[in-house]
Amino acid sequence: MEIRSVCVAGGGVMGLGILRGFASRGVECWLLSRDPATPKPGLPEGTRRIGAAEGPPPDLLIESIPEDMALKQEFLAGIEAAWGGRTLIASNTSVLPLQVLADGLRHPEAFCGLHYMMPAETFAFVELIAVRQSAPAMLDAIAALLARCGRTALRLAKPIPGALINRLQHAMANEAYQMVAEGAVDVATVDLVIRRLLGPRMAVTGLIEQKDLSGLGTHAASQAGLVPALHHEGRAADWMLDLPRRGEAGAEAGLGFYDWRGTDPAAYRAFAAQYVGNSSPSRRKPRRPAPWSRRGRGSIPSRIDPAANGSIGSPLPAETSAHEQQLRVPVSLPGASFGGIVRHAGDAAGFVAAAEAAPATLPRLLAEAHGLLLVPGMGAMAGDAGLLLRLSRIFGPEVENYRETGMAANMVHPEVPEIFVVSNTPPRCASRPPCPTRH
Numbered sequence: 001m002e003i004r005s006v007c008v009a010g011g012g013v014m015g016l017g018i019l020r021g022f023a024s025r026g027v028e029c030w031l032l033s034r035d036p037a038t039p040k041p042g043l044p045e046g047t048r049r050i051g052a053a054e055g056p057p058p059d060l061l062i063e064s065i066p067e068d069m070a071l072k073q074e075f076l077a078g079i080e081a082a083w084g085g086r087t088l089i090a091s092n093t094s095v096l097p098l099q100v101l102a103d104g105l106r107h108p109e110a111f112c113g114l115h116y117m118m119p120a121e122t123f124a125f126v127e128l129i130a131v132r133q134s135a136p137a138m139l140d141a142i143a144a145l146l147a148r149c150g151r152t153a154l155r156l157a158k159p160i161p162g163a164l165i166n167r168l169q170h171a172m173a174n175e176a177y178q179m180v181a182e183g184a185v186d187v188a189t190v191d192l193v194i195r196r197l198l199g200p201r202m203a204v205t206g207l208i209e210q211k212d213l214s215g216l217g218t219h220a221a222s223q224a225g226l227v228p229a230l231h232h233e234g235r236a237a238d239w240m241l242d243l244p245r246r247g248e249a250g251a252e253a254g255l256g257f258y259d260w261r262g263t264d265p266a267a268y269r270a271f272a273a274q275y276v277g278n279s280s281p282s283r284r285k286p287r288r289p290a291p292w293s294r295r296g297r298g299s300i301p302s303r304i305d306p307a308a309n310g311s312i313g314s315p316l317p318a319e320t321s322a323h324e325q326q327l328r329v330p331v332s333l334p335g336a337s338f339g340g341i342v343r344h345a346g347d348a349a350g351f352v353a354a355a356e357a358a359p360a361t362l363p364r365l366l367a368e369a370h371g372l373l374l375v376p377g378m379g380a381m382a383g384d385a386g387l388l389l390r391l392s393r394i395f396g397p398e399v400e401n402y403r404e405t406g407m408a409a410n411m412v413h414p415e416v417p418e419i420f421v422v423s424n425t426p427p428r429c430a431s432r433p434p435c436p437t438r439h
Contacts, residue, residue, distance in 0.1 A: 001141040002058040003088070007032050007050075010064035010076065014092065016042045017120030018062060023047065026123070030058050053082035060142065062114055064092040072096065073104055078280040080106050082236050086139055090114035094166055098159035099131050108133035113156075115144065115163050127163045128153040168207075175230060177237035187257045341376065342371030349379040359394050385416040 006022050007014045007030035015031070023044030031040070036049040043049075061083070065075055072091065078090060089111045091101060102108040113129030130139055138371055143153040154164055156373045162170055176190045201210065211219040243256060245251070250256035251265035331341050344351040344367060355362045366373050381387045 001137055003141055004028060005058040005060070006056035006145075007029065007061045007087075008064055009033070009061060009079075009090075010066075011035075011040055011043070012064065014116060014118065014120055015062075015064040016040065017118070018064060018092070019047060019114055019289055020044050021151070022149055027145070027149065028058075032061070034409075057083035058161050060088045060090065060145070062090050062092055067093060067095050069096050069100075072101060074390060076101065081296060085110070088112075088142065090142065093114055095161075096161065097161075098129060102131040102133055109135040110138055112142065113141060113163070117165060123155050124150065125152050125165075127156060129156040129159050129163055129164060131159060160425040174236060178231040181237050181239050199361035217225060239388040279412045338370035339372035339374070340365065341374045343376060348378045348384065351375065351378060352391050355394055362394055385413060389416070 005028035006019075008019050009032040011031055011033040019029050019031060020042070023046070026141045028048075029046070030045055030048045030050060031043065032050050033040075034051065036051040040049075061079060063072065063075065063079075072093065072211075076089065076091075079087075085107050086107075087110070089105075090117055091098060091111075091113055093113065094115050096135075098113045102111050105111055108131060111131060112134045113127065113131070115127040115129065117125070128139060128143055128146070143155065146153045152364060158241075160167065176185075176187075179185050180187055180190070183265070205213060247253060248255040251258075251260040251263075251268070254261040300392060332339070338439065343352065346354070381391075
């Protein structure tokens with residue numbers, strides 16, 4: 001069984017994203033919608049548009065209509081009346097009970113869940129969820145189609161509320177919201193821990209594999225002691241539910257968990273889309289749009305706003321100190337869309353001393369340059385590790401030991417493990433050892 005044509009029912013953002021993912025790999029695409037003549041920006045070129053289930057069926061129909069049980073049941077009944085037994089049917093629902101939908105069909109063996117995440121056209125994983133009656137050959141055919149389109153099927157043997165991805169992330173989010181409600185932490189600290197600690201660690205060893213590595217005796221004891229103390233009230237945090245009720249509905253509204261006023265949410269989404277859902281992200285890190293600030297329950301400082309201090313090369317305020325004036329000559333990096341050059345009249349030791357005397361200046365210049373500063377004439381630092389460590393501490397007290405991070409040995413300073421070496425040759429990436437066998 002090979003699937004060559006796919007029809008998506010529902011022309012919203014999700015439905016069009018699903019179609020673009022298939023069209024980019026040469027799959028024949030159809031769109032079933034109530035208004036087939038209405039222009040649809042973002043619809044892949046060559047997509048066949050229909051307003052009803054008529055004529056020969058597609059190989060696979062993916063239902064992506066609004067999350068209303070009665071509406072979906074009525075729609076699926078109509079599909080079966082026209083194409084029942086001649087097309088595979090998958091529902092993109094993330095909330096409604098798939099088994100109930102299946103039990104109302106005449107051909108439930110040809111039905112399953114196929115849950116996409118946003119952005120559907122680039123997210124590399126799709127949840128493929130079997131119901132009790134799903135035919136194995138049908139599930140295999142859909143998994144093979146996804147593989148041909150560069151996607152990995154996350155196969156679930158039975159439906160569960162939230163499936164895999166949403167169930168995990170909502171469990172984590174609810175615990176975070178409850179901690180915020182109790183005044184234990186703010187939203188920015190939660191996101192910092194996810195971005196900088198849990199995210200990078202789980203990207204290497206996952207959630208469960210890491211527990212094998214750290215030892216299950218300790219983990220079992222922690223589970224036994226901590227799980228009873230988690231929030232099992234069976235309801236969402238009231239303060240979180242209240243945000244959209246009072247119009248604080250997120251980035252487009254200007255307020256949500258964070259303060260988005262004066263920012264460009266579309267630019268931020270584009271920045272995130274270069275990473276989110278892409279199993280093979282570019283080696284070149286995209287720039288985070290600026291400015292942006294954050295907001296939580298309590299006072300949370302804004303991030304450095306490069307625009308607040310003028311563009312690269314702008315003069316410093318008249319009251320700046322002599323040390324700041326020594327560091328004040330940032331010019332744009334030739335041929336680049338970001339980055340800057342800071343020139344200093346003295347030697348490496350003098351540069352570090354000037355930076356230490358005006359500790360806020362170098363971080364500000366780095367922010368103005370969007371994260372990349374070149375300082376010519378500092379080659380002496382290669383022979384004086386103490387200067388490098390002093391310079392790094394201007395940006396914070398914590399200094400990484402790179403021998404403990406998995407970085408290739410040839411990129412770590414031979415005497416000072418807090419320093420990594422950058423050269424014009426590509427770094428050697430350490431090969432990951434064989435993964436353990438799962439059971």
